[in-house]
Every structure is written in C-alpha cells, then in structure tokens.
Amino acid sequence: MIKKLFNNFVAIFIFCFFAMIGSVLAPIAVSAATNTLAQSKTNSQLEKVAPGELLPVSVKLSNFGGGVKVDVYIKYSITNNQGGEIYSTSDTVAVETTANFTKNLQVPSDIAAGTYIAKTSIIYQGQLTSASSQFTFIVENKILGVFQSDFFLYAGIAVAAGAVLIILTRLFIRRVRLTRFTPLDYRNVPADDRVFYEILSDSIMQMRNHVGDSAIIIAANIKGLNIDEKTGRVLGFTDNPSKVIANLVSEYEKQLGKKVSFSLLRDKIE
C-alpha cells in the first residue's frame, strides 16, 4: 500500500538550486519530477572559482509524498564542455518533507582555466530516471588573491589613475612655476628706474626658485626695499637702488650661500 502510494504520488523536487560564491548567489531554479528530466534555468552571469577552491552548491529537496521519509541518492559532478567528468562525489540524504543544505564541491587544483558545468542528479528507490539540474561556472586562476581578469582590470584602472594623477600633478607644478617664476612686468615704472626694479625682481624670483619663500622674507627685510610679500613684486625703494640691489645680493650670498645671476633683457615682455 505504502509502496504503491509511494510510486504514484511521491515526488521529490529539487526545488531550488543555487551556486554560491562568497556572498553572491546565482540562482538556478529547477523544477523536476522524479521521473522526468529536469528543466533548468541558469543565470547569465557566470560565477568564478579558482583551481583548488570550493564551489558551494545549495540544494533544496522537497518530498511531496505525504510525509514518508525517502532516502535520496545525490550525485554531484563537474564536467568540461565536452562532457568529460573532471570531478564527482555523492551523498545519500533522507528526506521527509524538505531538506536544505549546501554542498561544497572541491574544484581540482590542477584543473585548467575555462568554463565548466556543475551538475547535480538525484535518484531514489524505484526510479529509473534521475532528476538533475546543472549550471555553468568559470574556473580562473588568481593573482595575489584576485581573479586574473579582475586583477588586470584593477591594474589597468590603477595605471590609468596613476597616469592621470601624474599628468595633473605636472600641470599643477607647471602652473605654479608659471605663476611664481614668470618675470613680472614693470612697464608701468618710469624708464630710468625700471632696470633696478627688474634686477631686484629677477634676483628675488631666482632665489625663490632655489630656496622657496624664504627668499621673499630676506628681500622684505632689506632696508630701503618695499616688496609685495605674497608675490615678491617690487613696489619701490626709498634708498639708492644700486645700494639696495647690492645689499640684497649680499644678503642672499650671506644667508643662502648663493650668488645671484640676472637678466637685463626685459623690454620684450609681451
């Protein structure tokens, strides 16, 4: 009686079948009767696993046979695209109503990179045809713990970001240099005095180029010299300009140990 009932009404369904990689779920919904071929639907985004890692497979079995416990034989296998079996293992599970569990399949460490199929089949007593479900996954080597394709993607992004950073930094430095070291224009100064302004300005900028803003501080403390302490622009002098220049050059030599060169070719500033 029970056996008849069992044969006619018991149905074991692989209700839900997931491949889990880390926290990502790739659901493959399977609805299979015990004596019919499984229908499967796989997610188009394939999961990746490295050689030697575990491939977690989530299995849910439901017994619609009226509460009668059934021993179900489950076979797990990994096959290549040509159908060659790379790995297989099996379990026997007693199912009364439902059974949910995760099975970790050991991906062989010597497996070649490529696309593979993980297949789960169930057989229980008296059934001639197995129900099965399968999904496709990718085996890919890792570099420094990151999948090869991801590694190259991240490396590419890092190189591109580095290049952009270098270009921006150079542009910034160039802008700063242009701003700080472009000769200042003194065409508004009367022609007789202009050469003194230009020599002073040249000397300050040259020293600023060598030692930074301390050149401006030194210049600001030269008696008889009035400068803009932000830009180094010469605003005027209250002493003999030749004496002011000589004092400035002397101070630079004394305090910074550097002699000063300068240009007197400033008439062509555009």
Place this chain on the structure above:
Amino acid sequence: MAKQRKILVIEDDKSLRGAIVDVLRLKNFLPLEASNGQEGLGMALAEHPDLILLDLLMPVMNGMEALKKIRENEWGKNVPVIVLTVRSATDEKLIEDITSLRPAYYLIKSDWKIHDVVKKIDKILSGKE
C-alpha cells in the same frame, strides 16, 4: 648657407675659454678669442662680433672697463654682451656700471653650464629674447 655668427669670447682662463669656443664651434658659431679686456676691446672694434661673452676679472684691462669703451664706440652701443663672472654683484659701483652699460645678462659662472650659456646666445641672436 646661413652666415656664421661671430661670438667674441673675452676670458683669461684659457681652459674655460677653450671649452666655450669648442661648444660654440659645435653649434655652428664662429668664435673669436681674447685673453684680456684690452685684447678683447681691440678685437671687438676690428671684427664687430654679433655678441660678446665677457669675463670681468682679467689682467691688463678688466671686463667692465672694456665694456665701457665698447659702449663708447658707435658700433658697440647696442652689441649684446653677456657677462660671465665669478664676481657677485655686491657692490654699489658694480651695480651702477651694470645698469648703465646694460649687458643682456649678468651670469655667475658657478651657476651656469656652457651649453646653457650658448643657448642664451642662440636665443638672443635669434631674437627670442
């Protein structure tokens, strides 16, 4: 073929003068040499170089004296001069001379490589500066 530009090098240090002359030749200039201010003055007035490279501290006649006399000559009023010296412009009189005699550059030898000085010569003569 473009005319070679004459550059008069007035420098008492023979080895430095020779090195400058060699680089000028390499850059297709026609270098002229003088070992002191007086010799340089004579050569400048006779040869009318396109540019003068002038040391300041020299025997017989110093560079600033030679430059004064060059500027007194009609031809020499506007000839570009680059002063190349070890002497820092720390005295008032020297600054007055520089501002009145108007060399294009006052360069401290220790801060400049010969090639960079020649680049400045090239720029001045090509009108870029």
